[in-house]
Amino acid sequence: MKKHILLCVIGMTPQIITETIYALAKKKINIEELHVITTLDGKRKLTETLINKGILSQLIHEYNLPSINFSEKSIYLIKNFKNKPLSDIRTPVDNESAGEIICKVVHKLTARKNTILHCSLAGGRKTMGFYLGAALQMYGRKDDKLYHVLVNEEFENLPEFFYPPAKSKEIIIKTKDGQFLKKSTSEVKIELAELPFLRLKELIDFSGKTFRELIDSTQIKFDNFKKIPYLGFIPAENILKIGDRKIKLSYNLWEFYTKLALQKKRACKHPQKLFCMNCTDCFLPMKGNTSLLTLFNQREENIRMKISKINSIIKNSLIAYYGKDNINFFLINSVGSHGSKKYGIFLDKLKIVRED
CATH class of the missing domain: 1.10.10 (Arc Repressor Mutant, subunit A)
Known part of the structure; x- marks a missing residue:
């Protein structure tokens, strides 16, 4: 029996994590281990909500899910090349640093036997999602998956909404024209769009290099191959x-x-x-x-x-x-x-x- 592992990249919306776990559970896929790549500010938000407020534990309890192995060691901070954690990703150098850590984490997790890695690219900067998809192309195995989380527009980006509770309740939402309305959580639809990707791990040796070196060396191999x-x-x-x-x-x-x-x-x-x-x-x-x-x-x-x-x-x-x-x-x-x-x-x- 293979262990199901979830890897998420997030910014200031830890809701992505609980929404993904919820959507996977609806597909009879129970996550047993959680890993998150984020910034310093993202980690604070994640700790405040999912851990200190117990929202992750509530989700597990409400839906009678198996326990999820998640700890401080499972949170990977994006750091600059001086090993200083970044509060946000703003510059080209910051983006390159994000690519390095994402690549290393995906490589590490896909090297484990008897596991299936589920990756959610819905959170964080767009470049983080790109790097996650690219890393999974390089290291992803046959059963590994890549997803984007889809939530009804009116329930997106609500700071207090993390997943549809088992017992429906009403919450206040703000419409596009600035009005405030009551909406039942029974109206929430959370779906996972599974994204296809090329699995190149069996074709090319990607080990032991930085992300940029991986791309450059692989391109050279293809260019030479054509000659x-x-x-x-x-x-x-x-x-x-x-x-x-x-x-x-x-x-x-x-x-x-x-x-x-x-x-x-x-x-x-x-x-x-x-x-x-x-x-x-x-x-x-x-x-x-x-x-x-x-x-x-x-x-x-x-x-x-x-x-x-x-x-x-x-x-x-x-x-x-x-x-x-x-x-x-x-x-x-x-x-x-x-x-x-x-x-x-x-x-x-x-x-x-x-x-x-």
Whole structure:
């Protein structure tokens, strides 16, 4: 049974938290743990209402919900780069600081096993919601969710309204034209709009960097990926087609290279991942039950000779067109230390196509 965790970004409206918990409970999703990212002023407002006034406890009691693990340690303050908590987010630097803490918290929570993370971006500055959505794209798992909370317009931003009480009551609201009216809480409609997002965690390694570095390094990877030519095979002519260049090989060398290159697709250890992104798990050792010797049924010296010949032909054929760095993707390379080396090509599996 997976634990349901709620993460909210908020400013001065802690109502977002109770409204989200209420709406999820209506969907039979009971939150067991709460985490909040906010400013110093937001924390004061949150503490004053949900904790000191006991509003969160009231919600749990009124609707007979399971207890929610929530403490001081679950409140993450947005701080500047001097580690000073911010009262508000006003400047571009403040926004960048918010992005850093949001990214770190989402990374931390999604790293926990047997959990489902529910994220609400309804509170706080608009940039906080953007960063939360972006972080969830990078680290979100299959079952993690992203929401926006929708409340009837007349009940929005009421300082004393946090959720529809189990027993309806009348409250005073102020209309757009300045009039004050009594409204029953039975008229409140709180809904969650689930927002779809791309889950990129399985495609790209996002670990160990700041938010800005994550974006920049990932963009570089995509830009570089676009520059690398495609690899194709023309069986009838024993030709390797790399970009718009054609390399003629003997049948034995063509068959050897093609068979090894197609390991990237046929023997991929992570078929759910769209990109290889430096993964070499499909590379084969020289010897063993699953190895180059068993794949080709040839002697080791013959295999090494073919690797050397193929690499020499590819280098000489392409060096004037694609440069040393790009050529390396198409060579038969080895990884690992002496005695435990594995062999394959670094080219991403998406760049390998077959032609008739």
